[in-house]
Amino acid sequence: MPRQPGPSVRLKLTLSYAGFLMLAGILLLAAVVVFYLWGLPDDAIHVTGTFLINRSGLVRAFAPFIVVVLAFLLVFGLVGGWLLAGRMLTPLTAIADAARRAGNGSLSHRVRLPGRSDEFRELADAFDAMLARLEAHVAEQQRFAANASHELRTPLAISKTLLDLARDDPTRDRGELVERLRTVNARAIDLTEALLLLSRSDRRSFTREPVDLSLLAEEAAETLLPLAEQRAITLDVTGEPTRAVGSAALMLRMVTNLVQNAIVHNLPAGGVVTVHTEQRHDVSVLRVENTGHPVAPELVPTLTEPFQRTTERARTDEHAGVGLGLAIVHSIVRAHDGTLDLTPRPAGGLVVTVRLPGAPRPPRGRADQPAATTGGRSDDASAAARHQ
CATH class of the missing domain: 3.30.565.10 (Histidine kinase-like ATPase, C-terminal domain)
Structure with missing residues (x-):
């Protein structure tokens, strides 16, 4: 079905990882602000080296640090998420490549993902099993078509030979010819009916x-x-x-x-x-x-x-x-x-x-x-x- 172009799954996973990391960072910093900074009284004085800082000054000093941390988390989440999503989606890339090859007629290719069992490897194994059954079915159908063509060609070739003999030898016994043609034709009809029955039972x-x-x-x-x-x-x-x-x-x-x-x-x-x-x-x-x-x-x-x-x-x-x-x-x-x-x-x-x-x-x-x-x-x- 036709679809509008959209963002890739890797990009979606990257944004999801980065967004989750940013959210976790914001919640962590918010917890520090709430339980550490805002828990102090307004007239509290903190001594840092030779500087005397109250709560308002500490907030102003802490704000740039928050911005730097959030910016670092954003960059780290995007880069790490992109790499992690690419690594996680590698099995799907292999399965998609096998599907494209199968679509082009190469049914002998298999994914064969290494490693321990997980969801991706179960999907790959199921896809390999499907390809194996499909390859066997196609090979069986090809043999069936070849054999059916051979079996159908035989009575037709015999009929043609008998008719050629009758044409070349007008004195030949027509009764014998008709009887042999009837036998060959009956066998061809039996074969056709058997093929139709085989098709109907398969459906x-x-x-x-x-x-x-x-x-x-x-x-x-x-x-x-x-x-x-x-x-x-x-x-x-x-x-x-x-x-x-x-x-x-x-x-x-x-x-x-x-x-x-x-x-x-x-x-x-x-x-x-x-x-x-x-x-x-x-x-x-x-x-x-x-x-x-x-x-x-x-x-x-x-x-x-x-x-x-x-x-x-x-x-x-x-x-x-x-x-x-x-x-x-x-x-x-x-x-x-x-x-x-x-x-x-x-x-x-x-x-x-x-x-x-x-x-x-x-x-x-x-x-x-x-x-x-x-x-x-x-x-x-x-x-x-x-x-x-």
């Missing part, structure tokens, strides 16, 4: 309402049951009603992504996927565990980044998605103020644990009726999910 632009994670787990398992049967994967849903607060649509997408990843990144046959929900005090817990190939511990922190896959084979799997599954899950969990933990299983595979703030329990009279209406659906979905 937290959704309505919060009570959601039962156990019902969402059963719905996701029922939807993905044909995929599990196709790959000979045992899909099991266990647990208890688990109430959280948030967007039912986003949470369903979160659970679906986790279950789909657990099915796709599993053993070629005979694998197991277990989905478990439970309520721990005020925390709603969703755990998805799957068998599979061993996952390197150093690879785990990168799995929630966009377009990261555990194996190169996942790129050619038609059900592997677009590489945004766990990134979307992480974004949804973060938007719901929850935590996401990924732990490799010693025997292979992964354990994904989502912890979300729990919803307040409704009155017992109101909770009984909805449970009765959804119980049949829940049992059917659970039975279907346990089918191999």
Whole structure:
């Protein structure tokens, strides 16, 4: 916002120090005058060397000394205050310089004030931490933009190649061409929708309402049951009603992504996927565990980044998605103020644990009726999910 020019903070501190010192000097001299000079009677005589001085003469003799002292205090306060203010504001100068560098695009610079902890150093440390998070966020966004451009360019390049082949070879089977173009186009649409969902979850632009994670787990398992049967994967849903607060649509997408990843990144046959929900005090817990190939511990922190896959084979799997599954899950969990933990299983595979703030329990009279209406659906979905 536009501002009118004004005095610097250093000048204000200097005037404040000098004014306070002058005030202290005036009060001190006033105390001397009141308690020493004016406490004497008018006819009192003081002997100073060979001079005889009464109270009036002593006041006249003392007045120039007062003026000299006050003048000295003023000069001393201004000079000392200017130097002291400059020394005190040195950390702010370093922080301002770092802020200017950050404004010019240099996010790697840090203040790193030496010395013991105080208010200025706490401010500098907080500013350094903010710069570190900002630098990491910008780097992540740059990687995301580069990966998104690469992922979007791939289906477009394939479409262009297919169209060029059709133009150069009019005798080519048009049905095969249309089917391949349809597949490529569908993958590009899936990628675009995933990017839009990722953006929407980051903005937290959704309505919060009570959601039962156990019902969402059963719905996701029922939807993905044909995929599990196709790959000979045992899909099991266990647990208890688990109430959280948030967007039912986003949470369903979160659970679906986790279950789909657990099915796709599993053993070629005979694998197991277990989905478990439970309520721990005020925390709603969703755990998805799957068998599979061993996952390197150093690879785990990168799995929630966009377009990261555990194996190169996942790129050619038609059900592997677009590489945004766990990134979307992480974004949804973060938007719901929850935590996401990924732990490799010693025997292979992964354990994904989502912890979300729990919803307040409704009155017992109101909770009984909805449970009765959804119980049949829940049992059917659970039975279907346990089918191999």
